[in-house]
Amino acid sequence: MDDHKEPIRYLDLCSGIGGFHQAMDRLGCICVGASEIDQVCIDTYRANFPDTPMLGDVRDLDPKDLPDFQFVCAGFPCQPFSKAGKRKGFKDESRGQLFYTIMDIIDAHDEVEFILFENVRNLADRKEYWETIQEELAKRDFTITTRPIILSPSDFGIPQIRERVFILGIRSDVKNHDLLPYGQIIEDDLWLRKATCKPNAAFDILDETPSNPVRLAPDKEEALFAWDEFREEIGITTIGFPIWLSCFGLGIEFDRTFFNQIGLESMPGWKQNYVRRNRHLYQMNRDYIDAWVRRYNMLDRTKLLQKFEWNCGEDVPDIKHGLVQIRQSGIRVKRPDCFPSLVAMATTPLIWDESINHFREITIREAARLQSFDEEFVFTGSSKQVYKELGNAVNVEIAYQLAQGLLRLRNSGLTLK
Structure with missing residues (x-):
């Protein structure tokens, strides 16, 4: 990625089946470990990324035992914020608190420079949720967007309407102040390559x-x-x-x-x-x-x-x-x-x-295209389980473009794939 530095190393938390992993692979980054509790997801992740250590439940991790990494990806559970759940948000003791678990991991690793999180659209609807995220990351000297970034695959010409909120951050001391003179990450600075869906685009992904x-x-x-x-x-x-x-x-x-x-x-x-x-x-x-x-x-x-x-x-x-x-x-x-x-x-x-x-x-393969998964990606489990895996996954193309945009904002000027 860079002529003078080692590849960016990242931690894949609440990893699902590896949507973030595929995106980061495209950027030449190295995964130091993935955390997931669903066994079918773990089996699928291992089938596709056998060299990545599986770390188990993020709540059981000792942050000090983790290897060094500069980038944290996390699709932390959406149920506390989803309309389909009880909407307890960060007060949900079993899942909402995972956000703070991730903060604890960052606290133990002062080498972390970037974060990229994904959650359901509803997370952005409650002012107190977004303010909590801003406050916690500001404590750790991360610059994040002033407002939630809400994106759908359909914003990139991928025929699926699926709005999700993305939380992006770069540590303030490593950002490029020429690109970000006002101390904020602006969506336009990410250079997202958006596109519209043409009529009948949904049929284009079919076999x-x-x-x-x-x-x-x-x-x-x-x-x-x-x-x-x-x-x-x-x-x-x-x-x-x-x-x-x-x-x-x-x-x-x-x-x-x-x-x-x-x-x-x-x-x-x-x-x-x-x-x-x-x-x-x-x-x-x-x-x-x-x-x-x-x-x-x-x-x-x-x-x-x-x-x-x-x-x-x-x-x-x-x-x-x-x-x-x-x-x-x-x-x-x-x-x-x-x-x-x-x-x-x-x-x-x-x-x-x-x-x-x-x-x-x-089909499963057609559904995978809606999530921008690689054509050679291997799925495990029953069809019902696979559709669930894909339903919970982050869209690879969106994750790729956002991660690429973040890395471009680094002061060292990373050379990206």
Whole structure:
């Protein structure tokens, strides 16, 4: 990396399966150790980076026993800050406190010059969270961004919408004061090579003939086509609200009777609005909807197949040309410019595959491309576990660009790959 110095050495904490490792490898950096507690993630990490020492649980590490390193990467657990968790933040004794564990490690290693952390978007939404991070790093003489850097793979032309907050820091005594005369890291100084996602970009990551494609179950596929017929017949491409069968009031003549039956007045305002709009849609198309419900046995299907949301406007001709997710909130269809976020808990996105003439899940390799993983990356564990691994991983391209930008700000002027 540098004509006069040894390669940058880094510590990979809360490492997952090695998203940061791939990014740092591209920069010629050397990993002195990785810390992870999930055994499947550990197995995957070892399969790809066999020469890297696995250090176990970061909470069990003795900081003084660690070798020297100049860079700390960490994808510390997001559950304390995520909407899906209890949102205890730094007060979460089991996971939120890991931030302070990482601070303890930095305290024991005064050779540390750089930090690069990743967490969920919600971390940036609470002023006290960001202020805590700023204060703790300022105590250690690190310059960080004045505001959270929030990035998604879609900002770099990668067809996935996945906003994450990144925390970057450089020790104040090693930064290039010509580049940072005001003592702050500015996002523009990182030289990020951003790009936009083109229409249909999501289809570009798909294999023409995937091996062992996982077809959507027949009953679910039938429900998708039923809803596509409904969409075309009723004309809901610009309707602007989710369709819920439970809000139609099927077979009930009068609105007041239905609203009283479901307790409309006790609902929050947003839900009252949805109920009223769904009820109006039903009343305007009652004959067709009643027949459609009977024809496709819609009331016998699971609740999540009784909800439908079309987010494509008039840009997508039919459901085969969109991106589909079957979530707890129902069936959602999006434009094929970007996949919805890969997350550890959600179902895998679905696409129509002409080669098998069915809807299928995106494959592991296709999901890995959404996270910018190397094509030769090896995965271990069941398919469900692998999708979870990828859902928890940092996007490699974003990590690479941010790390590269940080290293450029060093006073010594590192020569980067």
